[in-house]
Amino acid sequence: MKILVVDDSKAMRMIVKRNLSQVPGFGDIETIEAASGAEALELVRGGAAPDLILSDWNMPEMTGIEFLRALRADGVLIPFGFVTSESQPEMRAQGIEAGAAFLLAKPFTPDDFSEILSSMV
Amino acid sequence: MPTTYPMPIQEAVRDMLGDLVGRGIAVDKTSPLELEDDTVGAVSDLITDDGNLAVVLVADLALVAALGASLTMVPAVIVQESVRKNRFEEEALVENYGEIVNIISRLFNSASTPHLRYHTTYLLPGEVPPEVSKLRENHAARRTFAVTVEGYGDGKLELSVG
Numbered sequence: 001m002k003i004l005v006v007d008d009s010k011a012m013r014m015i016v017k018r019n020l021s022q023v024p025g026f027g028d029i030e031t032i033e034a035a036s037g038a039e040a041l042e043l044v045r046g047g048a049a050p051d052l053i054l055s056d057w058n059m060p061e062m063t064g065i066e067f068l069r070a071l072r073a074d075g076v077l078i079p080f081g082f083v084t085s086e087s088q089p090e091m092r093a094q095g096i097e098a099g100a101a102f103l104l105a106k107p108f109t110p111d112d113f114s115e116i117l118s119s120m121v
Numbered sequence: 122m123p124t125t126y127p128m129p130i131q132e133a134v135r136d137m138l139g140d141l142v143g144r145g146i147a148v149d150k151t152s153p154l155e156l157e158d159d160t161v162g163a164v165s166d167l168i169t170d171d172g173n174l175a176v177v178l179v180a181d182l183a184l185v186a187a188l189g190a191s192l193t194m195v196p197a198v199i200v201q202e203s204v205r206k207n208r209f210e211e212e213a214l215v216e217n218y219g220e221i222v223n224i225i226s227r228l229f230n231s232a233s234t235p236h237l238r239y240h241t242t243y244l245l246p247g248e249v250p251p252e253v254s255k256l257r258e259n260h261a262a263r264r265t266f267a268v269t270v271e272g273y274g275d276g277k278l279e280l281s282v283g
Binding site for chain 1: 232
């Protein structure tokens, strides 16, 4: 499984990848990284073809929600989840409406991460 | 919509930091953080979606280093060296601390106040925008906490709400 991890924080990309490696059932995971929505969009448009995208919300250049909308406008339907410090109901609703499968609020425990991602295996 | 943002209590700060760095965190109220011209630390700000400044957080070098290191398990010796030399020994300490502020910004959001998000971290000593210093001086509410990060050390965190 190839997962695109999008976050402007290098530390958070590392933490997400560490948690991914602990999710039961994910097996061999290949991760690719991007530091902004713009960089991630370029990767996907360039043919990166991840099976799942995990993205932060607030990022410079292009936010996570803008990235998701751009993907869907391109007709790209790769499963997409937000991993973000944003947890307000209206932002969650906005994300889901744009096509996100879930919004996982930071900070998350390995169990939170496993629970939400195991359902996608 | 009211603009008096919620001021987090020490238990909320403790629990969120603990979940974030995955280790024991102790948080207690303490005396105000005194900033001198040569104080080494970090000033961070939270802004509304319209760009209005709302919250200012200040942490001393020891806490920035301890929290920053614990997030990605940087060896504790780097924190000790930073404190001993009174400077950040690795850029990652400050970068990681910025991510921590980004995440704890959740504590200042509520259903009845405008949405806030993390903006920037400014290093001390160094230039801090006048409006940030002004909010710190003329805050509507302020709390200062002594924060201990298990295995990494302790320092002060000051929260000022405009």
